Amino acid sequence: MGWLADGPKGRPGYRTGTPQFVLKTGDLVDNGWNRTQWIAYFTASSFLHNSTLYPVLGNHEAHSILYFSFFSLPFNEHWYSFENGPIRFIGLESSKPNRYRISQYLWLSHELQTSDAPFTIVFFHHRYTVRVIMGTQHSCRCSGVHCLRDIRWIWFFPGMTITMNAVLSTM
Numbered sequence: 001m002g003w004l005a006d007g008p009k010g011r012p013g014y015r016t017g018t019p020q021f022v023l024k025t026g027d028l029v030d031n032g033w034n035r036t037q038w039i040a041y042f043t044a045s046s047f048l049h050n051s052t053l054y055p056v057l058g059n060h061e062a063h064s065i066l067y068f069s070f071f072s073l074p075f076n077e078h079w080y081s082f083e084n085g086p087i088r089f090i091g092l093e094s095s096k097p098n099r100y101r102i103s104q105y106l107w108l109s110h111e112l113q114t115s116d117a118p119f120t121i122v123f124f125h126h127r128y129t130v131r132v133i134m135g136t137q138h139s140c141r142c143s144g145v146h147c148l149r150d151i152r153w154i155w156f157f158p159g160m161t162i163t164m165n166a167v168l169s170t171m
Contacts, residue, residue: 020084022051025165026058026125033064054082056091058125079104081111088117094126094165119161126165
């Protein structure tokens with residue numbers, strides 16, 4: 001797995017090497033409707049040309065048709081899963097209105113209940129919580145009131161090993 005993070009002045013910063021794939025937790029560009037920003041994003045580094053990229057929608061993509069034209073993701077492309085070795089990766093959409101959709105809730109429930117992968121990593125854009133489970137002990141720390149209001153249902157599902165998200169600013 002590779003790591004992809006924002007570099008100086010909003011430019012993508014990348015670790016070197018050739019990972020099997022890269023997870024990106026949204027906000028790939030500042031304006032999802034601006035084609036020039038997408039071109040700049042994809043041409044910023046050869047790292048992207050040599051890696052498989054699994055993004056999830058952030059608020060800056062704004063559900064733009066450009067996002068969906070540049071990526072061909074599993075399932076419905078708003079939320080999806082894939083496996084790599086002993087790990088199931090689940091990408092969720094945490095942007096409105098899909099963070100409230102019962103269909104995403106039911107789909108996630110099914111994914112977690114039917115997976116026999118020993119580890120599951122759930123990734124999404126907006127910060128709700130940080131949760132790491134070690135055996136039977138776990139910690140859950142909410143990062144704001146919206147944790148309780150918007151996505152509290154996610155933590156009732158057994159089977160998640162790690163969650164990761166991106167946004168550090170307030171909503």
